[in-house]
Amino acid sequence: MPEKIKRLALIGIGLIGSSIARGACEYGLAEEIVVQTRRPETLEAAERLGLGDRYTLSAAEAAEGADLVIASVPVGAYGAVAEEIGPVLKPGAIVSDVGSVKAAVIRQVTPFLPEHAHFVPAHPVAGTEYSGPEAGFADLFRSRWCILTPPEGTDAAALASVRAFWEGLGSNVETMTPEHHDMVLAITSxxxxxxAYNIVGTAADLEAVTESEVMKFAAGGFRDFTRIAASDPTMWRxxxxxxxxxxxxxxxxxNEDLSALQRAIRWGDGDALFELFNRTRAIRRGIIAAGQETAEPDFGRAAAAKTV
Amino acid sequence: MPEKIKRLALIGIGLIGSSIARGACEYGLAEEIVVQTRRPETLEAAERLGLGDRYTLSAAEAAEGADLVIASVPVGAYGAVAEEIGPVLKPGAIVSDVGSVKAAVIRQVTPFLPEHAHFVPAHPVAGTEYSGPEAGFADLFRSRWCILTPPEGTDAAALASVRAFWEGLGSNVETMTPEHHDMVLAITSxxxxxxAYNIVGTAADLEAVTESEVMKFAAGGFRDFTRIAASDPTMWRxxxxxxxxxxxxxxxxxNEDLSALQRAIRWGDGDALFELFNRTRAIRRGIIAAGQETAEPDFGRAAAAKTV
Ligand SMILES: NC(=O)c1ccc[n+]([C@@H]2O[C@H](COP(=O)([O-])OP(=O)(O)OC[C@H]3O[C@@H](n4cnc5c(N)ncnc54)[C@H](OP(=O)(O)O)[C@@H]3O)[C@@H](O)[C@H]2O)c1
Ligand SMILES: NC(=O)c1ccc[n+]([C@@H]2O[C@H](COP(=O)([O-])OP(=O)(O)OC[C@H]3O[C@@H](n4cnc5c(N)ncnc54)[C@H](OP(=O)(O)O)[C@@H]3O)[C@@H](O)[C@H]2O)c1
Structure with missing residues (x-):
């Protein structure tokens, strides 16, 4: 059982922030939770959902006196948050984030934080295609990985606290450099x-195939791509x-690999196609074995349909 | 209630053939089902699963005397099946297939069929990433589309029979030309x-990112692609x-569209990225509204995990 955080401030309360709030509450990780968000309507939704003990539209007000501040805002917005909260952070305060990119966030945030605060950058590799406070749930992070990318010289106790917090939410925690993180996530996410965004756009723009045909016959594979291409545009921009x-x-x-495949199709090189198609199955088996995916056919869509 | 098929012959009894067998049995679409497959071990599995009334390794034996013959074999194998069954087809017999490509299958099959038989090419747009007789289930085709691509001059009664059969399995049926089918399915499937095969291959070949990292952090989006890239290599070749x-x-x-996106990233054109990412959400909503997809977050993976 990790030591309870006395006061946890959540800056941003969308899918990720609200899932942290629910998880922290469910697993008793914090004595007090202060919730901040930018727009009054989001704050009202958070209050209606009972996500915290106190609510405010001011990031500075939320961060003041907090022991752990976790910001969960779009990747381009962390610098402005850091600038606002930097001056009010108490000595020993820990600041963390959940940004899907790490080197750029560290570059944005670091200049604004006082010497007496500790920055431990984090990225929980978990999410859905929905956003906003209603979309969150306590177990979003369970059995998923959370990657910490502490800059050199990060305070060991602060790092241990953030690790314990994410383990408390059910995550596996791994540490790596921000640059390596950004390379790994470039390919895995x-x-x-x-x-996915691209092919959905291509399909929408065709003249020979109508949008209604694309929708009707999406079960052939295309619909899997549309889930990802329904993710939040601001976040992904x-x-x-x-x-x-x-x-x-x-x-x-x-692109290089796709050109080779294209050539194989053009020249009817069935062996090259078969070799690749056969090899890729092993990766899925590995992901299922690693506990990061269901083995149910079709992601278990049939089961989902039955429970609705 | 469609008229019952007297004798239904299924040539090939993998995912699709066995789902037809189960559906035909469950919904009472045939009086007798004859099952054929190439390898003794697959035939034994079919027999163990009780998929038919008679079992044989010979396509000709299965097709002889059948009223409706449905072949469910890889797209490259329909010509050989037609050559084998052509001579034994009884007058008025209907032959159909389930191939994911239509023009090429029609070209392969037509020369081998006698004048007195009717060919009605079909493609049920439904499947999973698994194959073989164990992977099938009676409701695979329910609420999915089945596309018929009858060549000009197809016998109207034969066309109506095949349509009624697929409706009996729970499908919606649509008719179009083989060429249009192949264009629509090229983009939707x-x-x-x-x-998907390509990106899984790219990820497996990187030096900077290990395969174990790809598997651990797959929940960021990559794992969706691995489902599709786990599909049968022979079928897809x-x-x-x-x-x-x-x-x-x-x-x-x-590729053209991807080049434009690549350029937008290189030059930091956030508006172009946002515009595309915002536009693509509408397509998913359309697919959900069309009953071809679940609205559950993450395809309902969480529900699937709970029922297992
Ligand atoms: N979604 C995922 O799958 C996922 C997974 C892992 C990590 N992440 C990371 O998590 C972070 C948040 O994503 P999310 O999915 O939780 O997003 P979300 O549901 O859209 O919520 C975003 C939150 O940030 C606030 N916000 C938006 N723009 C802002 C700005 N310019 N300045 C200050 N606050 C702003 C929003 O406030 P208002 O509603 O009040 O405007 C809201 O509270 C991002 O850094 C993302 O990279 C996301
Ligand atoms: N899978 C999908 O998602 C999906 C969806 C719609 C349509 N389709 C189409 O359905 C057809 C069958 O796919 P499936 O998923 O059912 O495949 P599957 O599960 O792999 O079953 C293939 C069947 O065809 C037999 N077969 C394989 N190669 C053969 C050959 N060279 N000559 C004769 N028989 C052969 C197999 O026999 P043995 O096991 O005895 O060797 C088995 O009975 C394909 O045309 C595919 O395009 C597939």
């Missing part, structure tokens, strides 16, 4: 989102603007 | 599979070899 190098690098690899 | 033109055409569009 950012490029997959980009190509910020991810691509802030992880440009790693995304372009991985996209370059993807 | 074939290209999505190709890029045959699809790409037999729908070359439409796939290359759609892939060309996809």
């Amino acid at each position: 950012h490029v997959p989102h980009l190509i 910020d991810v691509f603007l802030n992880n440009k190098e790693a995304v372009l690098e991985m996209l370059g690899r993807f | 074939h290209v999505p599979h190709l890029i 045959d699809v790409f070899l037999n729908n070359k033109e439409a796939v290359l055409e759609m892939l060309g569009r996809f």
Whole structure:
């Protein structure tokens, strides 16, 4: 059982912030939770859902006196949050985030934090295609990985606290450099989102195939891509603007490989196609074995349909 | 209630063939079901599962005297099946298939069928990433679309029979030309599979990111692609070899659009990214409204996990 956080301030209370709030409450990780968000309507929703003990539209007010501050805002907004809360942080306060990109967030945040506070950047690798406070749930992070990317010289006690907090939410915790994180996530998350957005856009723009046909016959595979392409546009715009190098690098690899496949199709090279198609199955088996995916056919959609 | 088929012969008894067998049994669509498959071990599995009334390794034996013959084999294998069953088909027999590509299958099959038999090509747009007789289930086709692509001059009564059969399995039925089918499916199914296979291959080949990292952090989006990339390699090799033109055409569009996105990332054009990411959400809403997808977050994976 990790030591309870005395006062936890949550800056941003969307899918991720509200899931942290619910989890912290359910698993008794904090004595007091202060909730902040930008717009009054989101704050009202958070209050209606009972996500915290106190509610405010001011990030500075929320952060003042807090022992752990976790910001859960779009990747491009962390600098402004840090600038606002920097001056009021108490000595020994720990600041963390959940941004899907790490090097750029660290660059934005660090200049605004006082010497007497500790910054422990974090990224829970968990989410859904929905956003806002209603979309969160306490077990979003259970059995998922949370990656910490502490800059060199990070206070060991602060790092241990943040690790214990995420373990308290049910996550497995791993530590790596921000640069490596950004490379890993470029391939496991950012490029997959980009190509999903892209193919859905391509399908919508065709003249030879109507949008109604695309929707009717989506069960052939296309619909899997639309889930990802329904994710929050602001969040994803910020991810691509802030992880440009790693995304372009991985996209370059993807394009090279796709050109080779294209050539195999053009020249009828069935063996090359078979070899790739056979090899990729092992990766899914590995993901299922690692507890990161269901083995149910079709993601268990049939079971989901029955419980609704 | 459609008229019962007297004798239904199923050539091939994998995911699709066995789902037809189960559905036909469950919904009382046939008086007698004859099951054929190539390998003794698959035939034994079919027999163990009780999928038919008679079992044979010979397609000709199965087709002889049948009123409706449905072949469910890889797209490259329909010609050989037609060659084998052509000589034994009784007058008025209806032959159908379930191939994911239509023009090429029609080209393969037509030369081998006698004048006195009727060919009604079909493609049920439904499936999972698993294959073989154990993977099938009676409701695979329920609320999914089945596309019929009758060549000009197809016998109206035969067409009506095949339509009634698929409606009996719970499908919605639509009719279009083989060429249009192949174009629609290229974008809703074939290209999505190709890029899913491709990105899983790219991820497996990286040096900077280990395979174990790819698996651990797959929940960021990548794992959705691995489901599709776990589909049967033989089936998909045959699809790409037999729908070359439409796939290359759609892939060309996809590549053009991806280049534009790549440029937007390189030059930091956040508005272009936001515009696309915002537009693509509407397509998913349309697919959900069309009854072709669950609205549950994450495909209802959480519900699936709970029922297992
Ligand atoms: N969604 C995922 O799957 C996922 C997974 C892992 C990590 N992340 C990361 O988690 C963070 C939050 O994502 P989310 O999914 O929770 O988003 P969300 O549901 O859209 O919530 C965003 C929150 O940030 C606030 N916000 C938006 N723009 C802001 C700005 N310019 N300045 C200050 N606050 C702002 C919103 O406030 P108002 O509603 O009051 O405007 C809301 O409280 C992002 O950094 C993302 O990279 C997301
Ligand atoms: N899977 C999908 O999602 C899906 C969806 C819609 C349509 N389809 C189409 O359905 C058809 C069958 O797919 P499936 O998923 O049912 O495949 P499957 O589960 O792998 O079963 C294939 C069946 O075809 C037999 N077979 C394999 N190669 C053969 C050959 N060269 N000659 C004769 N028989 C052969 C197999 O026999 P043995 O096991 O005895 O070797 C088995 O009975 C394909 O045309 C595919 O395009 C598939």
